[in-house]
């Protein structure tokens with residue numbers, strides 16, 4: 001991914017300016033408001049429930065197992081606050097990565113919790129149970145669509161390697177009514193097929209919510225044998 005670095009520098013500078021201008025708010029990361037940001041987090045974290053084998057993401061009857069999380073493209077760390085607000089999620093360690101040092105400074109100021117660590121990096125450097133990637137690949141500036149799509153696919157392979165149990169990501173949808181210059185709009189079928197073919201046999205595509213993006217999660221832990229035996 002070395003060839004991408006000048007572009008990532010430019011994207012980091014853009015988000016850095018937003019962090020300075022808007023602080024720890026959804027405007028700094030380009031989301032309309034906290035409602036849509038939270039809805040995205042709900043969709044992305046559904047894989048944790050799927051892995052834990054719970055029927056409802058909001059089941060509080062039994063605590064889920066303890067987990068660690070990589071937040072790739074963490075912005076001001078809103079995901080940490082969201083995970084922490086879910087009583088059934090037992091977060092023991094959270095690594096927030098960003099290419100913008102201004103964003104990370106905003107995150108460190110916003111979230112002061114010993115479980116959180118802020119890392120200036122263009123990809124996760126530590127293994128975690130789950131990796132979550134929200135909005136990270138939205139801005140592609142002037143790079144062509146096909147090159148950016150290939151970059152994302154390489155990134156997903158990396159995410160899988162750094163995630164012991166699973167990872168989830170979202171992308172703006174190619175089906176959105178309006179496309180803004182400099183943003184990338186992904187085809188959900190392309191990325192579903194890529195994940196299914198190259199990463200895991202347990203992949204879910206979520207496209208059932210009223211925002212112009214979609215979410216995919218892939219479980220990366222080895223397939224449970226009994227489920228395979230019960231198949232057709």
Ligand SMILES: C[S@@+](CC[C@H](N)C(=O)[O-])C[C@H]1O[C@@H](n2cnc3c(N)ncnc32)[C@H](O)[C@@H]1O
Pocket residue numbers: 008011012015016029030037072073074075076078079097098099100103121122123133134135136137138
């Ligand atoms: C749209 S914002 C989303 C922030 C956060 N995930 C959220 O949902 O609130 C995208 C963030 O990803 C960061 N970013 C973009 N490309 C990245 C990369 N390759 N590695 C790490 N961070 C990246 C940007 O600097 C920015 O803070």
